[in-house]
Amino acid sequence: MSAVTQASPSSAVTDDMVVQVTGGRPLAGRITVQGSKNIALHLYAAASLVDAPVTLLGAPAILDTDVCARLLTHTGAQVTVMGGQFTVAPAEWVRPVIHPQLGRRVRTTCVLAAAVLARCGQVSFPQPGGDAFCARLIDRHLAAMEAAGAVVSSDETGMFAQCGPGGVRPFAVDVGTPYGPSLGATVTALLLAARAPGTSLITSPSIEPEATETAAFLADRGVCVHWDAAGLHVTGGARIAGGTFVVAGDRIEAATMIMAAAATGGSIRLGGITTAGLPDGLTAALADAGVHLADTPGGEVHMALAGPLRAVEAATGPHPGLPTDTAPQLAAMLTQAHGASQITERIYPQRDTHLHGLTAFGAAVSSRGPAVLVHGASRLRAAQVEASDIRAVTALLLAGLVAEGTSTIRGMYHLRRGYGHLLSNLATLGADITTIPEARPCP
Numbered sequence: 271m272s273a274v275t276q277a278s279p280s281s282a283v284t285d286d287m288v289v290q291v292t293g294g295r296p297l298a299g300r301i302t303v304q305g306s307k308n309i310a311l312h313l314y315a316a317a318s319l320v321d322a323p324v325t326l327l328g329a330p331a332i333l334d335t336d337v338c339a340r341l342l343t344h345t346g347a348q349v350t351v352m353g354g355q356f357t358v359a360p361a362e363w364v365r366p367v368i369h370p371q372l373g374r375r376v377r378t379t380c381v382l383a384a385a386v387l388a389r390c391g392q393v394s395f396p397q398p399g400g401d402a403f404c405a406r407l408i409d410r411h412l413a414a415m416e417a418a419g420a421v422v423s424s425d426e427t428g429m430f431a432q433c434g435p436g437g438v439r440p441f442a443v444d445v446g447t448p449y450g451p452s453l454g455a456t457v458t459a460l461l462l463a464a465r466a467p468g469t470s471l472i473t474s475p476s477i478e479p480e481a482t483e484t485a486a487f488l489a490d491r492g493v494c495v496h497w498d499a500a501g502l503h504v505t506g507g508a509r510i511a512g513g514t515f516v517v518a519g520d521r522i523e524a525a526t527m528i529m530a531a532a533a534t535g536g537s538i539r540l541g542g543i544t545t546a547g548l549p550d551g552l553t554a555a556l557a558d559a560g561v562h563l564a565d566t567p568g569g570e571v572h573m574a575l576a577g578p579l580r581a582v583e584a585a586t587g588p589h590p591g592l593p594t595d596t597a598p599q600l601a602a603m604l605t606q607a608h609g610a611s612q613i614t615e616r617i618y619p620q621r622d623t624h625l626h627g628l629t630a631f632g633a634a635v636s637s638r639g640p641a642v643l644v645h646g647a648s649r650l651r652a653a654q655v656e657a658s659d660i661r662a663v664t665a666l667l668l669a670g671l672v673a674e675g676t677s678t679i680r681g682m683y684h685l686r687r688g689y690g691h692l693l694s695n696l697a698t699l700g701a702d703i704t705t706i707p708e709a710r711p712c713p
Contacts, residue, residue, distance in 0.1 A: 287705045289679040289693065291670040293650070297536035297699040300570070303524045303543045304330040304690050305354070305517035308595070312457045312480045313517060314338040315381040316487050317358040318347055319388060319464055322512030324491075329356035329517055331690035333683070337375050338382075344369040345386055368395035370428060375399045377454070380411035383431070384458040387420060388465035391437040396428040410445045410455030417441035418462040418470075440466045440506070446474030449617055450588045456481045456502070463504035464493045473501040478589040479518060487515050519543030522661075523689060525552055525596040528573045529603040530668050530696065532561045537574040538699055545571055551592035555584040555600065559607055581609030581646065586617050597642070598624040598665035604644040605633040606672060611644040624662035627655035631669045631677070649674070656680035660688035667692075671701055680708070 305328030314335075317324050329335055329351065339349045339356070345368070346361030366386055373379040379398035386393040398408065412422050412429075418438040420431040433439075441463070445455040456476040461484075463470035475481065475497075485502070489495045490513065494505035519542040531538045544565050545553065553563060560576045581604065586594040594617040601624060604611040615621045622637040629635060630653040634645035652675030657663040663681035670677035682705075685692065697703050 287682050288708050289667065289670075289682065289685075290676055290704045290706060291667065291679065292676045292702040293534075293652070293671050293673040295671070295700050295702055296534045297527075297531040297538055297671070297696070297701060299699045300539040300541065301527065301695040301698055302541040303519045303527070304328075304332075306330070306479070306520040306522070307332055307334065307688050308522065309480050309483045309520075310335065310356070310517045311338060311376065311378045312381060312484045313487055313515065314342065314356065314358075315378055315385045315457070316461060316484050317356070318342050318345065318360075318382070318385045319461060319488075320358065320491060320510045320512050321360055323357060323359045324512045325358075325514045326356040327354065327514060327516045328519075329354055330520065333687045334376050337372055338378070341369055341372050341376070341382055344372070364390045366390050366392045366394065368393065370396045373398065373428075380408050381454055381457050381461065383429075384411070384415065384461045387415060387418075387431050387433065388438050388462050391434075392430075392432040394428060394430045407447075408454075410447060410452040411458045414441075414443045414445065414455055414459040414462055414472075417443040417459075418466060438462050438466045440468030440470045442471040442473065444473045445476070449619075451476035453478045453480055457484050460484060460488065460495075460502065460504060464488050464506050464510065466504075466506040467508070469494075469503055469505045471501050471503055475502040476588065479521070483518055490515060519547050521548055521552070522593060522595045523692070524548060524571065525593070526599050526664055526668075526689075526692070527695065527699075528556065528561065528563070528571075529596075529599045530671055531573055531699070532556075532559070532575060532579060533603040533606050533668055533672050535575065536699070537572075539566065540571040540573070541569075543571060544569055549593060550590040551584070551587060552596060555582055555592050558582040558584070559604065579603070579607035579647070581607045581611040581644075583612045585614040586621075588617070594618060594621060595661050597621055598661040599668055601625075601635060601642050601644050602628060602633075602665040602668035605631075605635070605646050605648045605650060605669065607644070607646045609646065611646065613642045613644070615640040615642070623657060623659055624665040627653075627657055627662065627666040628669055630655050631666075631673050633669065651675060652677040654678040654680075658684060660684050664689070664692070667696075671696070
């Protein structure tokens with residue numbers, strides 16, 4: 271098996287490096303899936319509500335983990351990140367400020383702001399960052415803050431929310447959007463309700479694992495959380511206990527590895543997750559494409575192809591539908607499927623920032639409104655490409671694993687935001703990958 275090689279003595283992969291990948295090698299072997307990036311980021315915010323030390327086990331080794339640790343530290347918490355453990359000791363005095371620069375680097379800024387608002391009754395915070403593949407509104411987050419009793423204002427520097435002398439109050443809020451329940455706003459409302467002295471109701475709540483795992487985390491800490499047909503009922507308390515909680519395996523990384531193996535004609539095993547941890551919409555799309563998944567006696571996922579890849583029609587949707595964060599990788603895989611595929615985006619207005627790069631490889635891809643169209647199977651050739659969001663870069667990496675020749679892929683910063691060991695995992699499975707410093711023009 272090959273390994274990720276470094277052109278410099280340092281073993282760290284840095285933002286000024288590029289990936290060179292030589293395609294044509296079927297992936298085979300076993301790797302362990304990291305703790306879920308998206309779940310962990312919401313749990314980091316929830317951990318800042320707790321009144322005693324709390325440790326999250328299985329925290330992914332990604333850039334966003336480091337940013338969140340620094341954000342919590344800025345509010346006064348004591349944070350230690352070591353060996354996959356993210357430990358938070360509560361602040362004796364909470365600084366009601368989300369760091370204005372760091373807050374623009376993650377998507378969960380509003381969720382972190384809600385935790386601070388719930389703790390001390392006021393908070394200032396910047397516009398959130400994260401992947402900019404389309405306009406992403408925060409109106410439902412702000413509506414939850416206002417429902418909890420805060421007055422929210424904004425200026426050129428950011429936003430400010432302040433409650434009255436009693437702090438957050440019990441409330442009712444609808445977090446639905448034209449594209450379905452807002453995951454982030456569900457967690458924002460959940461954290462506010464966990465501190466409100468009474469019972470709050472969140473209607474049209476998201477049931478994505480990020481929301482349900484945060485609810486489970488708070489329930490383990492003593493917060494009364496109840497789901498029914500009316501919505502999510504949360505009874506807050508004066509004290510939230512500490513302890514430990516395990517971050518679930520990353521279903522998006524698992525899907526990425528499965529699609530990479532399928533695109534290259536390989537077969538792999540994944541530890542740290544079972545098929546029960548994969549959404550039905552994902553497994554259905556993969557099955558339609560001819561990708562077979564099964565649990566092993568050891569509690570792992572085994573992936574193999576049932577034959578040549580087949581074209582599919584699929585649409586992203588709320589859990590347990592096809593996750594939107596797997597759609598770019600699915601498009602890359604389907605460039606190797608025979609026939610015309612269509613992936614319709616139903617979580618966001620559109621998601622097609624990966625198409626320009628896939629076209630550079632020779633893929634026959636296009637978009638029509640929210641739909642991405644893929645005509646295969648395409649003979650991909652090496653290209654020099656770049657993307658500016660996590661899953662788009664990942665899709666280009668998958669194309670590079672298939673393409674003839676050696677491709678150069680830029681966007682390492684975004685890749686490192688979402689995956690702690692993606693390159694080394696691919697190398698373990700036999701991919702020919704090298705990271706090299708970015709060539710810079712002479713001054």
